[in-house]
Amino acid sequence: MIPAAWTELPAPQRLSAARLAAWQAWLALGLPHKRLEEWRYTSLEHLARQALHPAASGLAPQTPGLIRCLRPLHEEDLGALPALAPRTALERLNAALWREGALIELAPGQHLAEPLLLSFQAPEADAMLHPRTRVRLGEGAQAVLVEDYACAGDPLGYWRNPVTEIELAAGANLIHLRLTDESTAATHTGLTAVILAERSRYALLDLGLGGRVCRHELHLRLAGAGAIARLDGLFLADGRRHCDHHLRVEHAVGDTTSRTRYRGIASGRGRGVFDAQVVIRTGADGADARQDSRNLLLSPQAEIDAKPQLMIHADRVQASHGATVGRLADDALYYLRTRGIAAPAARRLLIDAFAAEALGLIDESGLQAALAGRVQRRLASLAEAH
Amino acid sequence: MGSDDLTLQRQLSGEYRWGFTTDIEQELAPAGLNEDVIRLISAKKDEPDWLLEWRLAAYRHWLTLSEPKWASVHYPPIDYQAIHYYAAPKMAKRPQSLEEVDPKLLQTYEKLGIPLQERAALAGVAVDAVFDSVSVATTFKARLEKLGIIFCSFSEAVREHPELVRQYLGSVVPYTDNYFAALNSAVFSDGSFVYVPKGVRCPMELSTYFRINARMTGQFERTLIIADEGSYVSYLEGCTAPSRDENQLHAAVVELVALDDAHIKYSTVQNWYPGDEEGRGGIYNFVTKRGECRGARARISWTQVETGSAITWKYPSCILRGDDSVGEFYSVAVTRGRQQADTGTKMIHIGRRTRSTIVSKGISAGHGHNAYRGLVRILEGAEGARNHTQCDSLLMGPHCAAHTFPYIEVKNPTAQVEHEATTSRVSEAQLFYLRARGLTEEDAVNMIVNGFCKAVFKELPMEFAVEAQKLLAVSLEGAVG
Known part of the structure; x- marks a missing residue:
């Protein structure tokens, strides 16, 4: 189902062939709905009722001259590079309508001392924002990338649908911090696609801090022996927030490693979703996949849905997953109170400790100053509301 | 119950297997499904009007549904209009002697130690094995009747105890539940009915072996078990011996109702024909099984x-x-050759302090394809609910597959839900260790597999557990090497 108004959006004669094809694919696929297994827990129905209009992507301008490896993305760039993102309905919509984006290219062996910051703002209400980012790290290159989706002003009801494609050549190393910190009325449906060549390393911190309905879909493919992916995540679903983390990790070849560690906290009327799938392909002997999802429910109206899946097609592999849902441990609270710590402070301590298990990358990337405070403020407001 | 008894019971079922075919064969309904066929089925069984109405309502609902595609299995489309919904197995199609039976099947019988005459019956050979042991069945029946336990075929229950059937039929699995449940509700052939009165502990394991005509229930079996307050019953379904069946599609429905303090234990050993090495001709087993702990402190265990x-x-x-009710699910699923299994459980926590345990062991060998799919749902009111799920896969060989699809939905903060899953293989180190202790490779594999499945086997009734172990050994013969 696609709202009639949307089908009128772009003037076809002004679209390139690639965009037109993407647009037609989008029209054929339509807006995802809850009857689709992939969208079982997240509804986008409200978007169909919103009078949305396409707008510039809200990418904040970079300080000129500081970072040479980053420049605006052009349509020709996408045509020249291999497509990495799966062609989902929303990816096709982005491919048809994206207006602004960034291209990050690191030469082989290039090490960036400073983190790259892609800061996205939201300019207006009812805007439809489709930013597109393309990242390529050459052989042995190293970088830290921060993708920050935020809204500084009033709570605007926009929809952001970003697509980020990341390609790591042999031995490359990327630390990727991704913040979904949208306004309390906004919808966010992000897609990140990553492909790892041999011996490359990818570490992600997936932070779900704000927004009304948020979903981040990660498709990661370990395509070369020795590739290692570390996926950490934390989502805070308080108030009426809906926060969906959707992970697809594919071990295409053997001797690849993935470590997934997500923490989720739901309070108020919030709802958190963790839907992760690890696929180990035929012949990928020596693949090693571990997945760990722990979730905290802090209020009677909150909800957590977890769906940790394994699909194994080889026998010389190691794969495991664990998922838990529960509340703060009564005996831990009791212990802290016997030490003279008041109940609210004790709760705060336990919530912080729980969240900290997933936040190691903030320190490791040297971004404490920029990020730690922001996360702490959100945790504090969540603990207080509770 | 000794193994001699078991043999006897199998022979019993053998006797009645083809016992009443004569008149049915004359009245084979035309292939296909429509309201007239359903009216015919109902009329043949001399059913009351309300049951016919129920079947028709189910049929009309079925027409509005489409076949589910979400399971992780692949098969050619089923032509529902090509099936005879009221038909006896055709004698002419069956092998006329043991010589015509797939020798592989016979070898398996040999290994399981099944008596010669019974082998023929199981393989579907058109010989009427006659054993004179009706008296055993009647003795059991008399003992049960004395305690007020009703254990009979579904058709008999409709005739003799219509009020019970009407009260509980479809109350756990309504015909609107899913595609195959709707189909079953419209055309179900027969099945078992059990009612255990208040406070009665059923003194023996109830098994379809005891029930006359049990093996003629056809492809759309319907089972209904009701345990009244404070009662206990253990029900065994199936047989370790591989049985052949003319019907490729099986869509059974099993409903269990446990009232206050009642306990139902339902054990299944399923070993239907898996098809030849390419998977041709095997049975499709699309079953809806569900139990409801309707009363406080009730307990239902599936093994x-x-x-x-x-x-x-x-x-x-x-x-x-x-409140305080308990659900348990213990499962071993083996797939080899081209077999596919998509199996698991659902635990829906509604009452306070409800508890559930899930232990699932999947074994894949050859080109086998094994999927665990489970749902644990904690609703708002399920204060203090608890679930633990353990879900392990054992892989044998580079071409098999093991999938895990757990769904965890929690709406109450006082609940505690844990899920863990592992995937492993029979490692060379383990094999080497056992072989160094003088075990043959086959025995070593059996020992490892049995250890892997132990948590489930210990939930089976004794005789069944012994047979299940043997069965597993036979099923996995040559899977590692």
Whole structure:
């Protein structure tokens, strides 16, 4: 189902062939709905009722001259590079309508001392924002990338649908911090696609801090022996927030490693979703996949849905997953109170400790100053509301 | 119950297997499904009007549904209009002697130690094995009747105890539940009915072996078990011996109702024909099994050992409505050759302090394809609910597959839910260790596999557990090496 108004959006004669094809694919696929297994827990129905209009992507301008490896993305760039993102309905919509984006290219062996910051703002209400980012790290290159989706002003009801494609050549190393910190009325449906060549390393911190309905879909493919992916995540679903983390990790070849560690906290009327799938392909002997999802429910109206899946097609592999849902441990609270710590402070301590298990990358990337405070403020407001 | 008794019971079932075919054969309904066929089925069974109405309502609902495609299994489309919904197995199609039976099947019987005459019956050979042991069945029946336990075929229950059937039929699995449940509700052939009165502990394991005509229930079996307050019953379904069947599609429905303090234990060993090495001709087993703990402190345990069928699609579930009720699911599913299994459970926690345990062991060998699919749902009111799920896969060989699809939905903060899953293989180190201790490779594999499945086997009634172990050994012969 696609709202009639949307089908009128772009003037076809002004679209390139690639965009037109993407647009037609989008029209054929339509807006995802809850009857689709992939969208079982997240509804986008409200978007169909919103009078949305396409707008510039809200990418904040970079300080000129500081970072040479980053420049605006052009349509020709996408045509020249291999497509990495799966062609989902929303990816096709982005491919048809994206207006602004960034291209990050690191030469082989290039090490960036400073983190790259892609800061996205939201300019207006009812805007439809489709930013597109393309990242390529050459052989042995190293970088830290921060993708920050935020809204500084009033709570605007926009929809952001970003697509980020990341390609790591042999031995490359990327630390990727991704913040979904949208306004309390906004919808966010992000897609990140990553492909790892041999011996490359990818570490992600997936932070779900704000927004009304948020979903981040990660498709990661370990395509070369020795590739290692570390996926950490934390989502805070308080108030009426809906926060969906959707992970697809594919071990295409053997001797690849993935470590997934997500923490989720739901309070108020919030709802958190963790839907992760690890696929180990035929012949990928020596693949090693571990997945760990722990979730905290802090209020009677909150909800957590977890769906940790394994699909194994080889026998010389190691794969495991664990998922838990529960509340703060009564005996831990009791212990802290016997030490003279008041109940609210004790709760705060336990919530912080729980969240900290997933936040190691903030320190490791040297971004404490920029990020730690922001996360702490959100945790504090969540603990207080509770 | 000794193994001699078991043999006897199998012979019993053998006797009655083809016992009443004569008049049915004359009245084979035309292939296809329409309201007239349903009216015919109902009329043949001399059913009351309300049951016919129920069947028709189910049929009309079925027409509005489309076949589910979400399971992780693949099969060619089923032509529902090509099936005879009221028909006896055709004698002419069956092998006329043991010589015509697939020798592989016979070898398996040999290994399981099944008596010669019985082998023929199981393989579907058109010989009427006659054993004179009706008296045993009647003795059992008399003993049960004395305690007020009703154990009979579904058709008999409709005739003799219509009020019970009407009260409980479809109350756990309504015909609107799913595609195959709707189909079953419209055309179900026969099945078992059990009612255990208040406070009665059923003194023996109830098994279809005891029930006359049990093996003629056809492809759309319907089972209804009701345990009244404070009662206990253990029900065994199936047989370790591989049985052949003319019907490729099996869509059974099993409903369990446990009232206050009642306990139902339902054990299944399923070893239907899995098809030849390419998976042709095997049984499709699309079953809906569900129990409801309707009363406080009620308890329902499902234990299953699934080794047969080309495709298994079943999720024995528990609705934990009563406060403090308990649901359990223990499963071993083996797939080898081209077998596919998509199986698991659902635990729906509604009542306070409800508890559930899920232990699932999947074994894949050859080109086998094994999927665990489970749902644990904690509703708002399920204060203090608890679930633990352990879900392990054992892989043998580079071409098999093991999938895990757990769904965890928690709406109450006082609940505690844990899920863990591992995937492993029979490692060379383990094999080497056992072989160094003088075990043959086959025995070593058996020992490792039995250890892997132990948590489930210990839930099976004794005789069944012994047979299940043997069955597993036979099923996995040559899988490692």
